[in-house]
Amino acid sequence: MSNVESESSMDTSTIETQRDAAASPDAGLNVKPSGRRSAPSSVEAHVTGGEIRTVGTVTVDNPLFSCRDVDVFYGEKHAIKRVSIDIGRGEVLAMIGPSGCGKSTFLRCLNRMNDTIAGARVTGTILLDGKDIHDRKQDVVQLRARVGMVFQKPNPFPKSIYENVAYGPRIHGLAADRVELDEIVQTSLRRAGLWDEVKDRLSHPGTSLSGGQQQRLCIARAIAVNPEVILMDEPCSALDPIATARIEDLIDELRASYAIVIVTHSMQQAARVSQRTAYFHLGSLIEVGETDRIFTNPRHKLTEDYITGRFG
């Protein structure tokens, strides 16, 4: 890897040079510390000119998102440092790392939610389907419909179950009439695995549902405007284990239709739901790779320390 460390710039040709270790694709996933099959192959910090170079393959074929050299500042605070990563279609990407490492900040870059935070500044390039999301011509409302978001705490609007889902399609003019709107609401609730539980009480307040149901309602609300990606920031952390399992099953179903980026503090959850995992530490993307490989054979010392529970 010395050839990589000696390079000073981080363009797309050098990003790919650190290949994932040749973990066999069907290697059994074992998230227990004892499950790691061998010592990390490299423990070097990959520091070049003060920058940390990500270990693993940050690129994917035919990416939906291509993020390059993304930095985020809150005033003087440098919260995201030169992060480059692709997000693939039909994949679930898990973002893990200690509290405060920048997971939520990076997630918010993807639909320009950091624009809403006073003092936040984002630099670098983020392409969605090859188009720069920071382009002056990019309509932010449209962007946020394409890149839906689900938060840690379910946050249904103070409206009926029906209106929670109908709201987005209505403001985006996706339904010609009430019949079409009804159809969108039903389809979205079905896809979110909630229809059977709420079909007889669509006029009840969204907030009358249980926490897990509210979170599925928020997912239905995101789905209703035909997104390409759903961002989820610790979507299960306020839910009990049964509601969590329900959401995890749903994520697995949804990935056939949407790319999903999920921030989670649960490594077990990352291992269960994702195909790729990105490990962040103090604003840097330390390592990214196939989830099985990250949890069985981490290559960076910091990743290994985190997944074996030495800190975090």
Ligand SMILES: Nc1ncnc2c1ncn2[C@@H]1O[C@H](COP(=O)(O)OP(=O)(O)O)[C@@H](O)[C@H]1O
């Ligand atoms: N609105 C904000 N203003 C100032 N600093 C912030 C803001 N949001 C987050 N930060 C800081 O940025 C860093 C990354 O935070 P965050 O993205 O929330 O981390 P994580 O989601 O991994 O816990 C932390 O040091 C945090 O204190």
Ligand SMILES: [Mg+2]
């Ligand atoms: Mg967070």
